[in-house]
Structures are given as structure tokens and as C-alpha cells.
Amino acid sequence: MVLQSRSAVNSEKDTTLSLSMTEVRIPKHIMRHEDAMLGCKYDLDGESLYSVKWYKDGFEFYRYVPRDMPPGQVFPLPGVDVDLLNSTDNVVVLRHVTLQSTGRYRCEVSGEAPSFQTVSGHEDMIVVGGC
Secondary structure, three states, rough: OOOOOEOEEOOOOOOOOOOOOEEEEEEEEOOOOOEEEEEEEEEOOOOEEEEEEEEEOOOEEEEEEOOOOOEEEEOOOOOOEEOOHHHHEEEEOOOOOHHOOOOEEEEEEEEEOOOOOOOEEEEEEEOOOOO
């Protein structure tokens, strides 16, 4: 699957810190029953990663915390079926999207203590047609 669409990103950034969001890629349109790859690229630039969280319409559905074992965690949400084995800090795979999968997807990246600096970016995905 080709990742599509580069989003504008928001950064709450202190000039002494360097965490930045470089790209969020969400398919703008995808056929029902296909798998969707959601991409999140960021630059830690010396910071340590604390977490990467994914939200659909404001509700968290996936969290990646490198210090946790296992690092990936899924939270149930209608229309969102995460392929945990193929999801990482940079890519989340949604299996067999449905019409309920349509919505705004946001990636939020946080640095480690003491700053816990956070950056995020989002895009909308629309699921269309298919039998």
C-alpha cells in the first residue's frame, strides 16, 4: 500500500528542545476491507522517545512506549482493528477498514523526562465503497 498525503504538523516547542514532527501520512481515501498503513515520522534530535500515541477522532487506539514490554498496546475502538504484530513507533497497520474507520487520525510523539515535549500531526481518512 502506498502511503499518501503529507500533513501540516503542530509543535509546542521550547527553543532549547529539539523534538519535531516531520511527516504524518494517512490514506485520504481507501476502499472498504483494505488494510490501511498510517505513518508517523519524527526527529528526536538527541531526545529520548517516551511514547507515540495514535488517536481517531480524539480517542486513543494505539500506544507505543519503548520501555514497556511489549512496547505496543491497543485500545478497543469501533472501526479500528490494529495489526499489533506489524505496527511500530513509525507505522500503524489497520486491518480490513470499514465505513466506521472514516475519521481524523492523529499521531502524537512525546519525548522523555524531564521535558516530556510533545508534537503531533493529523490527517483525515475516508473509507469508500466496496462490497
